[in-house]
Amino acid sequence: MGAGHASRLHRPGDTLVHRLPPQCKLVAVAGFALVVVATPREWFWAFGLYALLLALVAVLARVPAGFVLRRMVVEVPFVAFALAIPFIGTGERTTFMGLSLSVAGLWAAWNILAKATLGVAASVLLAATTEPRMMLLGAQRLRLPPLLVQIAMFMLRYLDVILDEMRRMRVARESRGFVARDVRHIPVIARSAGALFIRSYERGERVHLAMLSRGYTGSMPMIQDVSAVSRQWLAAGMLPGAALAVLLGSWGIT
């Protein structure tokens, strides 16, 4: 339940990472996240190496560190939850700076913080280097149900329209001196939501009729060719491959 998403993450560019086909990047990031989640939490330096890998990708994609860090704010609510676990965890306890903390809870908090941070950073890099529309085309090539992909595409197309509509309504509210301060103001906001629904639904119906009159038969034509050659799969596989090598390597050592 993060806060709103006012700004998009995509950062146009023309680097090696940007040019990779979207399905390769999707598989690479998902594979990387899986490897990270599967890593035992005691291997501190493995997590360090994962972070190094991501930093390498960021350098390759010319995504500045500040950009990634700012976009990682979405993680904050769950960091709060993770920090609470040492206090409520059960089992053996230790004392640190006068606080009684659960040892298992501390491990759990570290586990969540490390893995969630790496996962969010990887997702931020994916979103920063891939155009939303291309990402959905990639997802479709990965056999995601076409209807689901279409719904997501329509959502992305409508999103700005609806957000603009909402912004206009907010401006109208605020220019009349409205500030949502307590529960009594909920009806005002809810009526805005109701009006927003009616406006968007009616607009959707109009758009749908316009689409039908232009020959829409239930599926969107594919314009871009997003097929990938094995060389590109290989390049994308470097990230999860290297992570897996780190994981297996540490397995051999311990």
Added chain:
Amino acid sequence: MHVPDGFFNAAVSLSAGVVAAAGVTVCLRGARRELDDRTAPMAGLVAAFVFAVQMLNFPVAAGTSGHLLGGALAAILVGPYTAVLCVAVVLLVQAFFFADGGLTALGVNITLMGVVAVLVAWGVFRLITRSVRGRGAVVAASFVAALLSVPASALAFTLLFWIGGTAPIEIGTVAAAMGGVHLLIGIGEGLITAVTVSTVLAVRPDLVYGARGLAAPLVLRGADGDVTVVPGAPAPAATPRGPGWFLPAGVAVAALLAGVVSFYASSSPDGLERVAQDKGFIGQAADHALGEQPLADYGDAGGLPVGVAGLIGVGATLVTGGGLFLAVRRRGGDAGSADEGREKASV
């Protein structure tokens, strides 16, 4: 409640992914019935609406604000199948384009906020609107449905966390805290949902899926005084089927999840201390749930002492569980008549 990576172990993440995929598949089929040929554009539009509505912050108590989950609202406005699809797409887009919610936790997120929340909301809503008819009942039912859907999905989160979470916690304490705090958020969710539904009902009653049976029949009065009553569209005939196997399937999947996955679960350690810090946790839980709660609010949740919050949480579980059970039983009872109606319609 967007769960990031690393919160759940691999077994739970994968099982939840299977549940989510199954739920979405069922809904893809059902949504075609709810939206006819307009499935993709209209569902996309509702998804964008849910996304936008999630950005509406509303004040809950002094200094605290929450935002809508939107599952219950979508279910009542456009039907349960489309609602699950829309929430799933919203979560998908948030995970891929906004890095909100982990990729490996996508299954968990869709299961909790899509399947569980919509299932509970729609079950409660149908339960109430079946026994009481009328516009007021629809609004009241949307309030209760949205109110219960939030703590239900929070409790489902707790259950999953207990089964396959990566931290040792006592399920009772956390369930009470999560349930209690989310019941407070649920009140806000319920209020907004109810007022939104009543607004739409007032302007375009035909757009509210949950009130499709309420439209008054068309009455034609001729110049010579003859009155013809045109029966309304047979739309409601399709509704009973929806939740008919939606609910039992959901329950079965949940049972399967609990049964199979708990096999992997590590034995949860029995704590010696019942932890004096659960107060601190309540503050933190609210913080995570609302995102904007100042840390100064430590001692209690929105003015409710911990004990009361716990009681509310347990009560919510009972009511939700009982409601679901009743809903399933009612469906079983009148399934025959519903089938009859459909056969007639198809002939």
